[in-house]
Amino acid sequence: MARNTLFTDNTIRADNSDLGAVWDPYTGADSGRIHSNLIKPNAVTNLAGQETYNGTIPANDQWASVKIRTINPSVYVNAGVAVRHSAPSTITGYLAAVQFHDIFIGKNIAGVFTLLASASYTVPANPQNIDVSLEVVGTGLEAFIDLVSKVSTTDASIASGRTGVVWYVDTGGTNEDVMLTDFAMGDFSASSNKAGPLSSGPILKSLVGGSLVS
Amino acid sequence: MFIEVPIIGTGTQRDPYRPKLPQGVAYSSYIPTGKDGHPVLTKCLVCVPDALPVPADGKFFAKEEAVLSIKGRDASIDVTKFKVPGAAAVEVIRGA
Numbered sequence: 001m002a003r004n005t006l007f008t009d010n011t012i013r014a015d016n017s018d019l020g021a022v023w024d025p026y027t028g029a030d031s032g033r034i035h036s037n038l039i040k041p042n043a044v045t046n047l048a049g050q051e052t053y054n055g056t057i058p059a060n061d062q063w064a065s066v067k068i069r070t071i072n073p074s075v076y077v078n079a080g081v082a083v084r085h086s087a088p089s090t091i092t093g094y095l096a097a098v099q100f101h102d103i104f105i106g107k108n109i110a111g112v113f114t115l116l117a118s119a120s121y122t123v124p125a126n127p128q129n130i131d132v133s134l135e136v137v138g139t140g141l142e143a144f145i146d147l148v149s150k151v152s153t154t155d156a157s158i159a160s161g162r163t164g165v166v167w168y169v170d171t172g173g174t175n176e177d178v179m180l181t182d183f184a185m186g187d188f189s190a191s192s193n194k195a196g197p198l199s200s201g202p203i204l205k206s207l208v209g210g211s212l213v214s
Numbered sequence: 215m216f217i218e219v220p221i222i223g224t225g226t227q228r229d230p231y232r233p234k235l236p237q238g239v240a241y242s243s244y245i246p247t248g249k250d251g252h253p254v255l256t257k258c259l260v261c262v263p264d265a266l267p268v269p270a271d272g273k274f275f276a277k278e279e280a281v282l283s284i285k286g287r288d289a290s291i292d293v294t295k296f297k298v299p300g301a302a303a304v305e306v307i308r309g310a
Contacts (some may be wrong), residue, residue: 048227074230092251101238112225113253115232117242153242168227 003063006056006186012037023051027089037070039180044169052085052164053096059187061162064163065133072177073100073123079178080132095166096134096143103150105141107157117153215263219272221253233260
């Protein structure tokens with residue numbers, strides 16, 4: 001399905017400890033900086049880092065993508081994108097991120113973190129240049145690497161919100177262990193939306209047929 | 215296949231709530247949470263590759279049974295897709 005792009009950030013600008021006026025950090029989370037035309041963590045505090053784009057809020061069916069230039073797999077590090085995120089300061093939203101052995105989909109509700117899905121994935125040699133994206137349509141969540149679907153799941157906790165970037169660097173890591181660039185976000189054109197839950201499938205057809213619905 | 219397994223974790227970045235599965239297993243789970251972010255149930259339904267042995271503390275479901283289990287727990291649940299590599303996808307929608 002085609003994506004309708006509403007905003008891009010190639011991160012090409014002067015070094016700054018702030019990502020820029022259109023990006024919002026979160027209380028209790030690490031913030032990002034611009035260094036060498038890349039997004040990097042400001043600090044390594046064992047806190048999840050995230051920033052969201054505060055411009056156009058996309059439709060509830062939305063997507064976000066970011067290119068991971070570098071992710072150091074020698075320490076516990078992950079990096080990816082966020083969708084349907086709350087405005088600061090409550091950390092609530094969905095995320096998809098890559099770490100050493102897998103790509104996962106998770107959710108934060110009031111800062112409480114739940115992993116919803118995971119698929120094995122081996123991070124390539126540095127520089128990785130991995131394009132990670134997450135689509136949310138209705139209650140369906142689907143994560144991609146280089147536009148190839150890797151894992152999907154379903155959750156109904158969060159209906160709307162912002163898009164952004166996320167990362168985590170654990171003890172022993174440095175703020176050079178995650179480098180991101182080429183963020184993009186948007187929604188879907190009406191003609192290209194996912195078919196959604198009423199599309200097909202034997203169980204659905206059975207449900208529609210009435211055999212499982214009381 | 216679809217199995218029901220316990221939910222483990224504390225909800226932190228390093229110890230997130232997650233299905234109790236062997237490390238490295240690909241999965242897709244359904245974990246309803248409350249407004250405080252904590253799971254509302256102690257177990258969750260998980261789709262895993264068919265080749266995975268059912269964990270000792272897990273419970274196997276056939277597809278239809280899995281659907282009925284979900285619907286029986288919360289009629290407001292709208293389950294649209296569980297899909298992982300090596301497992302069949304299933305699509306359902308609430309009947310209530």
